[in-house]
Amino acid sequence: MIQTFGNFIEKPEDSEGYLVIGFSPNSIPIRQRWRNNGLSADFLADYIVSFFPKTKDYPSNIEKRTEIKGIVSYVANELMENAMKFSDPESSFPISIQLQLYDDNIEFFVTNSVLKYSVAEFQDYIQKILSSDTQELYINQLEHNAENENNDDSGLGLLTMINDYMAKIGWKFEITNQKTIVTTTVQLSI
């Protein structure tokens, strides 16, 4: 069964160039892997800005590089953190993040397994995001988190991307008897 939500987009089939990083979700302990998210996010950001050379012909690129590096680093890190948090720890299905760069747009594709029993909760949360005023939801979530000390998942990653980075986000769930795979797509204007 396939279900899609939000602004889901398929990966382009005839792409001339893209960058993809893939890793096994259970190769090393999560605390060690966590730091790799930041390193991978910074690497992706550095790679993308190399397409905006610093030359005297393009003086506006200097500001653009800083901006793009910041947004790719933030969004890639949040997506990988989510993929790692919600992957099925028993599954050998790899987590992957792919970046696609266009003249005025960057697309992210993140694929990971999900625990079967958490799919319904995840989809409820997606529906809540899609049907709510996300600015209001963000503030309510922060006030709620402030009252609940033991809530380890802040629930802010997707909301900050939508509100502060104007991200268009979509999801595709591929559900079989053996496993559930989710692909999260993010489109950012640059």
Added chain:
Amino acid sequence: MEIKNEDYHISYDNKTMTINCEGALRLGGITEYVPIAELFNQVLDTEPHLITFDMRQLQFLNSSGINVLSKFVIKVRQKKTVQMIVQGSEQIPWQNKSLKNLKRLMPSLQLEWV
């Protein structure tokens, strides 16, 4: 009060009542942020009339960190006797995009772009 490692440096100067955050904070969830949240709470326990939060050198903060920072701002707001100044840098994209949200949590908070 100070927490320092290869990724970040957080300190409090009680003379200037300033919390200084530098580096990149991308810890895994609320649990890993506990020592930092405790440092912030200890600052509040000293009953300062003003807290300045200097983040001009904080290059990166993940959403879990934004949550911890927002929780602290809500605690400061609830005290009612403490003023808060947040110093940010427009050159750092996450600050430019997300720091304004703190004012929505605490309208009297002063956001200074330095």
